[in-house]
Amino acid sequence: MDTEIELKYLVLGDDIPAVITNLLNQLKLPFSCETKTLANCYFDTPNLALRKADIGLRIRQNNKGEIEQTIKTAGVTVGGLHQRPEYNIALDSADVNLALFSHEIWPTDFDVTSVQEQLTPLFDTNFTRMTWLITMPDKSQIELAFDQGEVRSSQSSELINEIELELVSGNANSIFTLAHSLISVLEMRPGTLSKAARGYGLVFGQTESHISSGSTVLAIDNDMTIAESFKAGFSECLTQLQQLVSQFVAKPNLQVLKDISDSLALARHGLWLYQDYLPCDKADPIRSQIKTILAELVWVEPARQIRELTTKKGNYRKKIEYSKNLLAELKNEKHQLIDFEQMGILLHSEAFNLLQLSMLEFIVNDLEEKQHETELLDLAPSWLSLNLGTLDKAIHHDKPLTVDEYIEKHHLIIRSLLTGSWFGGLYNVDKRMDFRGPWLDIHLGIDELETLTLLKDHLQQSSEEVPQKLICWLDDKVENLLCALEHCKAAALNLQPYWLK
Structure with a gap:
């Protein structure tokens, strides 16, 4: 199990990769960079058994042909900072197999077999991801990802244009240090909803009520x-x-x-x-x-x-x-x-x-x-x-x-x-x-x-x-x-x- 510590921003503007690369060079931060395409299908039961348990389930395939199934369980989101336990298992095919996950990750009285039998695809998130693996001055490592694509259900779609900062190793405060620098060169705002939450919103309608x-x-x-x-x-x-x-x-x-x-x-x-x-x-x-x-x-x-x-x-x-x-x-x-x-x-x-x-x-x-x-x-x-x-x-x-x-x-x-x-x-x-x-x-x-x-x-x-x-x-x-x-x-x-x- 990994626990993501991730800061997410929705970003506006053009040439975002070039702006990010130029900034990292100006800051003299060492980094490596790669680009990949990711196709993700999210699953749940007709009665949303996973959603009700605050669990996200997806199958991800990349342009290298690698396939992975992921479970994300209940976490904390504050001000665009996402902290959520994540479980990943490599697969040979794009068929979900919940039995491969440890029984310890499931809530008490959660019927894994019944859920497996009822699973159905709900929506897709398909995007190109450009990532920079950055070494900060304190030797902390941060993965900066820029995702561009769409969330798509059978009824509608929504653009993905977002940045994610994820702590790979070291001091979590280094994420804030890098975010301060990004804010100075990019037009953006904190992203409070995950891609999965946005997908559920497309399928079932946005449930976020007006706040007074x-x-x-x-x-x-x-x-x-x-x-x-x-x-x-x-x-x-x-x-x-x-x-x-x-x-x-x-x-x-x-x-x-x-x-x-x-x-x-x-x-x-x-x-x-x-x-x-x-x-x-x-x-x-x-x-x-x-x-x-x-x-x-x-x-x-x-x-x-x-x-x-x-x-x-x-x-x-x-x-x-x-x-x-x-x-x-x-x-x-x-x-x-x-x-x-x-x-x-x-x-x-x-x-x-x-x-x-x-x-x-x-x-x-x-x-x-x-x-x-x-x-x-x-x-x-x-x-x-x-x-x-x-x-x-x-x-x-x-x-x-x-x-x-x-x-x-x-x-x-x-x-x-x-x-x-x-x-x-x-x-x-x-x-x-x-x-x-x-x-x-x-x-x-x-x-x-x-x-x-x-x-x-x-x-x-x-x-x-x-x-x-x-x-x-x-x-x-x-x-x-x-x-x-x-x-x-x-x-x-x-x-x-x-x-x-």
Whole structure:
């Protein structure tokens, strides 16, 4: 058995082999190079017995006529880094023979004979692989492979254009060193799905559901140390971020960009919450990198608000049509703001790739446990109570807030919700949801207030005479929304915090 330690990237552009070879020569890294063609057929039973057991089975043939059957069992994928046990057996023919594998690799009660009888080919992955066997300065050896071809099922196909970095021997950190160099010369993004997962997606439809970062509660538990809980939460942030990027690349839209921004904010918030327990020399640069990317996404929220105002199915469209020029002005402003092509470049850029690689290195490398007496169940309630106390002081109990006051304090509510996203999983889910509900309603209500404020600003700047019924409607809408927010505020401030016993 071998355990793959592999970093995978989806790559764009032409002349990729030439770019890689030139880079290795510039870095003066010794390497040997070869090219081969690989034909792979993946198998499973009609009821997906292998897939359900998180097992991948393939027969691979190369251009030399060599045939090999491979089993990959359950592993770990974080941020494009794949670690998965792999079992390979050479064959004389392209017929699957599961009996050749050791019985120890199979899950308990797995009926190998029954599965063998039911196996059927599902999809193929056929590609040309160019590999560079590279010796790093620390004598570690890395196999860099560039695969170009396609995944094909009976219904459809999908292009393969990806790079894989696999540790052959030595220090796993050498993979990150080489990845840093590749990022500087290639346009790419981490690949979170294996070729097998992409093939299953073609056969049975993509099952990756849309992620809403606003409802995220990170999967940390009471048995974790502070370092373990940070790494678990930060890993989930990175995984979520990369899934959202894949969704945007597949279908560009504003909501996914907003979720990408929110996911980055959640990761940055974790660095703040755990700042006393993390090495500053590693955490501070990542916070700075996140800040740089978030600055590139600052236009997304205004564009999303304008879309809400102008969409044909939106709540405001018919009212806005009272003004002849307003709708055209808003559409023009949205058009000037949105540049999905530029966002695609950002999501494949060196800066964004370096951020994700830094996050991944932070997760997979051991964090030195600083000497402290604080435990996770001390840290979590202290932060939750601190954030709530700040909100309690900022929000008037005895008088209504104005539009400007709600908008001004929005960041405090967001910060408190983000803290709940990090630590909420440590507590009873029903009590947590009851407590977060009114605060989430306030958050969404302020979002709407900001949209209405944007509309009001456009009306005030309009060169035409604004219809009175539009002004009256807008005033009534704001007043009703403020009334609803006050009810939510009263409910939120009277709830017993779920983290207090």
